[in-house]
Amino acid sequence: MLEVKGLTKRFGGNVAVKSVDYSVQQGKINAIIGPNGAGKSTFFNLITGVHEPTEGTIIYKNQEITRQPANVIAKLGVARTFQSTHLFEMSTVKDNVIVGHRLRTKSNLFDSIFRTKRLKEEEQQCIAKAEESLDFVGLSHVSDQLVTNISQEEKKRVAFALALATDPEIVFLDEPTAGVNPDETDEMANLIQKMSDKGLTICLIEHKMPMIMRLAHHIMVLNYGEKIAEGTPAEIQKNEEVIKAYLGGTVSA
Numbered sequence: 001m002l003e004v005k006g007l008t009k010r011f012g013g014n015v016a017v018k019s020v021d022y023s024v025q026q027g028k029i030n031a032i033i034g035p036n037g038a039g040k041s042t043f044f045n046l047i048t049g050v051h052e053p054t055e056g057t058i059i060y061k062n063q064e065i066t067r068q069p070a071n072v073i074a075k076l077g078v079a080r081t082f083q084s085t086h087l088f089e090m091s092t093v094k095d096n097v098i099v100g101h102r103l104r105t106k107s108n109l110f111d112s113i114f115r116t117k118r119l120k121e122e123e124q125q126c127i128a129k130a131e132e133s134l135d136f137v138g139l140s141h142v143s144d145q146l147v148t149n150i151s152q153e154e155k156k157r158v159a160f161a162l163a164l165a166t167d168p169e170i171v172f173l174d175e176p177t178a179g180v181n182p183d184e185t186d187e188m189a190n191l192i193q194k195m196s197d198k199g200l201t202i203c204l205i206e207h208k209m210p211m212i213m214r215l216a217h218h219i220m221v222l223n224y225g226e227k228i229a230e231g232t233p234a235e236i237q238k239n240e241e242v243i244k245a246y247l248g249g250t251v252s253a
């Protein structure tokens, strides 16, 4: 579904991602793990068009998307959440999510000025999609609240809803449970499972190993920008190089 070949990103003399080959497995929960600074977020940024690769190719559904801008990649069905949520704090939860589906609308300045039928219909579509997405992530009850007044965990869910409102086929989640407590982490894990059950392909960066080992079908491990291992959770847990990369610790936590 999404295939990466020889993907490399240099920031000056620093090679953040080094010649990585990788295939995202369709319909599965794919996880990317690795120590701090291993290049995980940069890898996501390359695929989703936030950064341009220095070398390598990215193919999505048989179409090369290398160096395409983020909005083009998103329109093709690739959604993304970020480590820190980028939300409009003084707008309502629903208004934040409505923006997601605008990617799928065609109204232009003319439609806005003259409030055409197309504009009104598309506005309704965006509202309906936002409501559906908020219901899916369990946030219908706070949809009219300002984002600034909801909890950190709810903000994470809003970011999920925003990604879902773009009608994606694949969702890249960058540390979705960073900064949330253990009970909330379990709830977020259930939500990721629910997204997968709905047929979405998930690609996930996480540091919380028990959660990854429970959720992921396939794991890739990055260390200093290089892929050092990939396989099932059971294979990764006993991989010597992975254990070494985590400074001799256990990845099963």
Ligand SMILES: Nc1ncnc2c1ncn2[C@@H]1O[C@H](COP(=O)(O)OP(=O)(O)OP(=O)(O)O)[C@@H](O)[C@H]1O
Residues within 6 Å of the ligand: 011, 014, 015, 016, 034, 035, 036, 037, 038, 039, 040, 041, 042, 043
């Ligand atoms: N925009 C940038 N400019 C320069 N260097 C960068 C930039 N983004 C990332 N890097 C560097 O690239 C390397 C990989 O960083 P990256 O954030 O991708 O790692 P990570 O595995 O996501 O880390 P973490 O788990 O701590 O979030 C680091 O050395 C980082 O300092």
